[in-house]
Amino acid sequence: MYLSRARKVTWRWEGRVVLGRITPKVYAWRFDWRTFCSDTSGKLLGSNSNQATTELLDKQDSTNDVPQYDVAIVGGGMVGMALACSLASMPLTKHLNVAIIDSNPALMSRDCIKKEDPPDPRVSTVTPATISFFGGMGAWQYVQLHRHAFFDRMQVWDYTGLGYTRYSARDVDKEVLGCVVENKVLQRSLLSCMEDSDSQKRIYPSRLSSMTLNLSSSLSGSDNISSQPRTSLAKLNLSSGNSLYAKLVVGADGSKSHVRELAGIRTTGWKYPQNAIICTVEHTEDNWCAWQRFLRSGPIALLPMGGKYSNIVWTMDPKEAADRKLMNEADFLKAVNEALDNGHGPRPQSDVTSGGGLFSWLKADKASSANEPFEVPPKITKLASDRMVFPLSLMHANTYVSKRVVLIGDAAHTVHPLAGQGVNMGFGDACSLSRVIAEGVSVGSDIGEVSLLKRYESERKAANIAMMAVLDGFQKAYSIDFGPLNLLRAAAFHGVNYISPLKRNIISYASGEQRVPLFS
Amino acid sequence: MASKLLLSRLRTLAKPTHHRFINPTPIFTLKYQTLVHSRPYSDAPQPPPIDSKPPSINGDNPLKNKKISSSLNQTELAKFSAIAETWWDAEGPFKPLHVMNPTRLAFIRSTLCRHFGKDPNCAKPFEGLKFVDVGCGGGILSEPLARMGATVTGIDAVEKNIKIAQLHADLDPGTSSIEYLCTTAEKLVEDQRKFDAVLALEVIEHVADHAEFCKSLSALTVSNGATVISTINRSMRAYATAIVVAEYILNWLPRGTHQWSSFLTPEELVLILQRASISVQEMAGFVYNPLIGKWSLFDDIGVNFIVYGTKDSE
Numbered sequence: 001m002y003l004s005r006a007r008k009v010t011w012r013w014e015g016r017v018v019l020g021r022i023t024p025k026v027y028a029w030r031f032d033w034r035t036f037c038s039d040t041s042g043k044l045l046g047s048n049s050n051q052a053t054t055e056l057l058d059k060q061d062s063t064n065d066v067p068q069y070d071v072a073i074v075g076g077g078m079v080g081m082a083l084a085c086s087l088a089s090m091p092l093t094k095h096l097n098v099a100i101i102d103s104n105p106a107l108m109s110r111d112c113i114k115k116e117d118p119p120d121p122r123v124s125t126v127t128p129a130t131i132s133f134f135g136g137m138g139a140w141q142y143v144q145l146h147r148h149a150f151f152d153r154m155q156v157w158d159y160t161g162l163g164y165t166r167y168s169a170r171d172v173d174k175e176v177l178g179c180v181v182e183n184k185v186l187q188r189s190l191l192s193c194m195e196d197s198d199s200q201k202r203i204y205p206s207r208l209s210s211m212t213l214n215l216s217s218s219l220s221g222s223d224n225i226s227s228q229p230r231t232s233l234a235k236l237n238l239s240s241g242n243s244l245y246a247k248l249v250v251g252a253d254g255s256k257s258h259v260r261e262l263a264g265i266r267t268t269g270w271k272y273p274q275n276a277i278i279c280t281v282e283h284t285e286d287n288w289c290a291w292q293r294f295l296r297s298g299p300i301a302l303l304p305m306g307g308k309y310s311n312i313v314w315t316m317d318p319k320e321a322a323d324r325k326l327m328n329e330a331d332f333l334k335a336v337n338e339a340l341d342n343g344h345g346p347r348p349q350s351d352v353t354s355g356g357g358l359f360s361w362l363k364a365d366k367a368s369s370a371n372e373p374f375e376v377p378p379k380i381t382k383l384a385s386d387r388m389v390f391p392l393s394l395m396h397a398n399t400y401v402s403k404r405v406v407l408i409g410d411a412a413h414t415v416h417p418l419a420g421q422g423v424n425m426g427f428g429d430a431c432s433l434s435r436v437i438a439e440g441v442s443v444g445s446d447i448g449e450v451s452l453l454k455r456y457e458s459e460r461k462a463a464n465i466a467m468m469a470v471l472d473g474f475q476k477a478y479s480i481d482f483g484p485l486n487l488l489r490a491a492a493f494h495g496v497n498y499i500s501p502l503k504r505n506i507i508s509y510a511s512g513e514q515r516v517p518l519f520s
Numbered sequence: 521m522a523s524k525l526l527l528s529r530l531r532t533l534a535k536p537t538h539h540r541f542i543n544p545t546p547i548f549t550l551k552y553q554t555l556v557h558s559r560p561y562s563d564a565p566q567p568p569p570i571d572s573k574p575p576s577i578n579g580d581n582p583l584k585n586k587k588i589s590s591s592l593n594q595t596e597l598a599k600f601s602a603i604a605e606t607w608w609d610a611e612g613p614f615k616p617l618h619v620m621n622p623t624r625l626a627f628i629r630s631t632l633c634r635h636f637g638k639d640p641n642c643a644k645p646f647e648g649l650k651f652v653d654v655g656c657g658g659g660i661l662s663e664p665l666a667r668m669g670a671t672v673t674g675i676d677a678v679e680k681n682i683k684i685a686q687l688h689a690d691l692d693p694g695t696s697s698i699e700y701l702c703t704t705a706e707k708l709v710e711d712q713r714k715f716d717a718v719l720a721l722e723v724i725e726h727v728a729d730h731a732e733f734c735k736s737l738s739a740l741t742v743s744n745g746a747t748v749i750s751t752i753n754r755s756m757r758a759y760a761t762a763i764v765v766a767e768y769i770l771n772w773l774p775r776g777t778h779q780w781s782s783f784l785t786p787e788e789l790v791l792i793l794q795r796a797s798i799s800v801q802e803m804a805g806f807v808y809n810p811l812i813g814k815w816s817l818f819d820d821i822g823v824n825f826i827v828y829g830t831k832d833s834e
Contacts, residue, residue, distance in 0.1 A: 068693060091641040232691040247692075441643050443625035444664025446692060451610055451618065 069099040070447065071437075072236055072246035074208050074259045076102030078124070078183060079409030079426035080252030081190040082133070086434035088197035089137035092441045093434060097200050099244055101236070103207045113146055113184060118384035119305045121278045121312075122183045124423045125290070131179060133431045134189070138196060142189035143181055149306040150176040151290045155375060158294040161346030166372045177290070180303045180311060183423075206240035211249065211262040213404055234404040234448070248448040249405050250433070252426075255395055257411035263402050269395030269414070274298050275321035276392055277314045280305065280385035281336065283378040291377045293340060300339045302377055309384060312336060315392065325387045332387070333380050340377045348374050396468060400457040404448035408433055413464045425464050432459050593728040593782075607658025607684050613774055616766065617660055617722065620806060623815040624721060624826055625664050627804055628748055631828040632717060635746045635801075644669030652715040652740055654705050655723030659685035663695040665719075673699045673715070675708060705736035717746040721826070724751045725783050731792050738796035741831040747798050750806075750826035754783035758823045761808075786821050798829040 071087065073080045084100060087093040126134075134140040154177055157164035169177045194201065212235040233245040251259030260267070274297075281302075287310050291302040298315030305311050314336070316324070324332060338344065395414040400407045409426030436456040440447045606612035630640065638645035647669035653662045656674030658681055666672045666689075676682050682702040689695040701708075705720075718741045720733075727733045734749075741747055752762050767773045784792070790800045805821035808814075 092643050095643045439622075441667075442640075443622045443629060444667035445622065446663070446667075449610075452622075 066235070066243050066245055067099075068097075068233065068245040069202075070096040070246070071248045071250060072099045072101060072234070072244060073250045073252055074101045074236075075251065075253030075257075075409075075411070076100045076104070076203065077252060077254065077409070078186050078190065078423060079430050080250065081187065081194070082137075082139075082427055083250060083252065083408060083430040083434055084201060085137045085139055085190050085193045085197075086133075086430055087437065088194055088199040088201070090434065090438050092438040094197060094199045096437075096441075096447075099202050099204060099246065101204045101206060101208055101238065103205055103239070113182075113188060115147055118282075119147060119280050119309050119311070120182045120184055121280045121385045121388055123180050123278075123303065123305065123311045124183055124186060125178050125180050125303060126186075126427075127178050127421075127424045128174065128176065130424050130427045133427055137193060139189045139193035142192045143179075143185060146182075146185040146188070147306050148179050148181045148185065149288070149304045150179045151288055151304050152176050153289040154292070155289060155377070156292045156294075157348050157374065159296060159345035161348050164348040164374050166374075168372070180290075180305055182305075204238055204240070204242060204244075206238040206242065208236055208253075208258050208262070209239045210237045211235070211259070211405075212237075213263070213402075232404075246448075247404065247446065248437075248453075251405065251407040251411040252409050252430075253411055255393070255410040255414040257407065259405060260397060260407055260411050263405040265402060265405075265407065266398045267395050268398060269393060272392040272394065273317055274315050274392045275318045276390045277312070277316070277321050277324055277387050278390065279312050279383060279387045281310055281312055281333075281380045282308050282382035282384050283310060283380050284308065285378050287378050289375075289377075291340065293377075295339060295344050300336075302340060310378070310380075312380075314339065318391070321389050325389050329383045333383060336380050340380070347376070394468060396465065400461060401450060401453035403450050406433060406453050406456065412460075413468060415468050421467055425467060428463065429456075429460050432456050593726060596726040596728075605680075605684065607660065607681070608688050614658070614660065616773065617657075620808075620815045620824075621660055621664065623806055623817060624750060625661075627817055627826050627828070628665075628719070629668065631748070631802055632746055635828070635830065636716070646670035649716040650714075651717045651719060652708070652713070654718065654720040654737065654740075655726070656685055656700065657681050659689055659695075659698065659700070661719065661721055662698050662700075663689060663692070666695045666698050670717075671697070673701065673713075675701045675703050675705065677702065677704050705733065705740060709736050709739040713740060714742045715740055715745065716742055717748065719748045721748070721750040722752075724749055724789070725778060727782075730784060730788075731795065734792045734796040734798070738793075738798050738831060741798070743831060743833045745831045747793070747829045747831060748826065749789065749793070749829075750824065751789065752778065752783050752824055753822060754781075754785050754788075755822055758783060761823050786825055786827070789827060793827070793829050797832040799832060800827050800829040802828045 073084055076084075080100065080102070084098055087096055087098060131140060134143065152169040152175065154167040155164060156167070167177060169175055233247055234249045235243060235245055236249065237243050249259060249263075251257045251263070253259055276298075286307055287302070287304045290304065293300050295316075297317055297320060300312065300314040303311040303313070314324075324335060327335070335343075341347070393414055397407050397412045400412050408429040410422065412429065413425060415422045415425065433456045436452060436459070437447050439445075439455070440449070440452040445452050607614055609615075610618045629645070632638075633640040633645050636646070636649060645668060646665065649670050651665050651670040651672050653659075653665065653672060653674045656662045656676050657678075659674055662672045662674035662685065674682075674685055676685070679702045682700045685698075686700045689698045689700070718737045720737055724730060724733060737747055737749070752758050762773075763778055767775045767777055786803060790803075793800055803821060804817045804826055805819060806815045806824035806826065807818045807820055808824075809816065
């Protein structure tokens with residue numbers, strides 16, 4: 001690898017060997033999981049025995065041998081890992097030398113995920129577009145080894161009882177509308193996928209503390225003699241004391257992105273006066289449908305987790321959320337069941353039989369699911385996890401790229417969790433960016449060049465802003481309880497339910513298949 | 521069909537205007553040469569030059585090296601020396617080249633991968649091959665070629681360009697191996713240097729003696745090696761876009777960058793190359809789409825075009 005000044009070692013090597021002989025504090029994969037796995041004795045052994053060597057080598061390192069990478073991904077979350085996997089899976093980019101910087105020890109944890117355990121409440125609803133992205137890079141096969149729940153139906157209705165919409169995968173001739181997967185399963189699958197590839201990657205279990213970008217394009221000042229080697233690469237300094245150079249720094253470090261801050265990229269956004277409670281629940285019957293009901297205070301979603309488990313994402317005002325987090329299980333379950341069915345307003349009428357009515361003119365071109373009657377979601381009987389509360393906000397970075405820096409996922413855009421689109425937008429970013437990098441490699445471009453990265457931005461910004469506007473619009477539309485508006489919403493529901501082209505478009509848009517041409 | 525094409529080509533020879541020219545076959549070019557042997561250059565009417573004054577040169581005279589004995593045009597050298605420092609400013613005078621670069625590299629990649637039998641899905645398909653970039657300027661072409669694995673020699677007659685190119689290449693370990701020389705193609709021929717591929721992009725229109733220049737390119741190419749040349753057509757449309765629009769309306773290029781009279785038509789270029797023992801294998805045109813701000817490859821060679829040829833075995 002022409003970039004790597006550290007000697008050639010792939011991450012497959014045993015951790016201790018790498019640690020001792022090559023670059024200090026650059027842990028190989030195997031070492032990581034051993035260190036951070038839940039087995040404490042192993043952890044102590046692993047870290048202590050290497051302490052001395054690490055410190056010793058640190059001094060050598062401080063002289064000048066700063067490793068160089070093609071891509072440094074800051075943030076090893078699902079989106080950052082997806083980018084690393086995607087790069088490793090394409091022939092044009094698999095040679096790239098990639099560093100992943102993340103201090104979260106759980107990231108690389110290898111303790112096994114047991115199928116019998118109740119599912120973790122942190123889940124993602126992955127769209128068919130994301131599934132095909134994972135399939136393409138060989139990660140979906142690992143998801144399939146773990147718990148995952150496909151759903152082919154979705155019911156959306158509101159508290160006014162005026163309308164409902166049922167979506168079915170059949171409307172778009174698809175097998176599924178989406179799949180609910182625990183985040184830790186997605187994370188693990190990406191990790192396993194990356195281990196399959198023979199590309200060069202290193203994990204720095206550390207935090208980014210500063211970043212130096214040589215932004216001046218002028219070459220005339222180069223006569224100055226400085227101790228620093230002259231380079232146009234970005235230099236990253238880590239909290240561990242290590243430094244590294246990278247041609248491209250990818251900020252995949254979430255909504256409070258440090259990379260974004262260090263690159264001086266501003267954002268636009270607002271907080272919603274809402275928090276979301278998430279938890280796993282049990283019910284008596286199996287559930288294979290996604291349910292979403294809009295309430296005055298915000299939407300509640302019940303997502304199938306397979307069998308008798310489902311996931312709740314319930315949005316409400318922060319005070320209410322704090323109360324509901326603390327209330328006892330029985331009261332909470334009662335509140336959930338009311339929110340899903342008999343509280344907050346009447347059930348919508350299933351007007352399959354009535355020929356006339358307010359919206360009958362819409363029925364000329366029926367989607368097949370339009371005939372389906374309104375169904376009552378399953379009754380929740382048990383809480384299967386802790387309740388967690390998250391604040392909600394909308395944020396969009398004014399630009400996704402600058403010289404040698406690019407933002408993906410939540411670092412570039414944070415959305416309302418409604419419809420579970422957030423992480424899918426992030427996967428869309430990872431897919432697009434890896435393709436743009438491959439295009440750049442094919443014509444010998446410098447992959448940190450703004451003109452190349454702009455292609456990624458123009459592809460994703462339009463798609464992301466459109467999705468953000470849709471989700472924000474939904475949030476706004478439901479934050480007002482006003483008679484005529486309620487009727488309008490109901491009309492929209494009816495319209496969507498009966499006009500099949502519109503319905504098809506909504507489904508394919510929510511599946512990530514529209515306006516994201518790279519998936520088609 | 522072929523003969524019809526041939527006829528239409530011959531008719532267009534005298535009046536180089538808008539026309540299409542798709543993948544001339546070697547057979548065609550051979551006949552073509554014999555038929556028009558006596559007239560390598562068209563004497564088509566030329567539009568009057570807008571500005572006949574040569575552009576001013578900032579500071580000291582960059583042409584200290586008066587001994588450059590070559591096909592070079594001295595005024596052209598002065599022009600480029602004046603703006604050399606802006607080579608790597610993607611928004612500067614060389615912006616059109618930066619924007620066009622991925623497109624012409626895509627052509628080079630696909631034709632040369634085929635020529636050398638390399639896997640186009642490989643990140644560095646040109647590993648082990650020696651390329652020379654004639655008229656490398658600041659290294660806009662040399663650097664990507666080096667990243668694609670080629671062992672690159674970049675030459676330019678303007679010393680300032682070579683300095684800029686060297687400084688810039690040193691910034692990236694992937695390009696620091698490029699050999700930059702302030703010399704001319706003719707000098708390299710004297711030194712008996714040989715390359716697997718010889719590239720001269722957007723250079724021939726700045727050269728005084730096209731035929732001599734092509735002979736030098738040919739002499740630098742190994743037997744069965746490849747030659748890639750791109751330039752601007754001497755058509756009315758090229759005059760309108762490359763000079764009037766690019767230099768005077770959009771101010772993309774410094775005024776006086778191009779002299780319409782020194783442009784070559786594709787037919788002339790094919791002919792000159794044929795005489796220099798290079799058979800043109802493929803030709804494509806670049807078309808700029810102002811709506812998306814991108815160049816794409818088309819078979820419309822009315823304005824900008826690129827030619828790939830092979831050196832006949834001796």
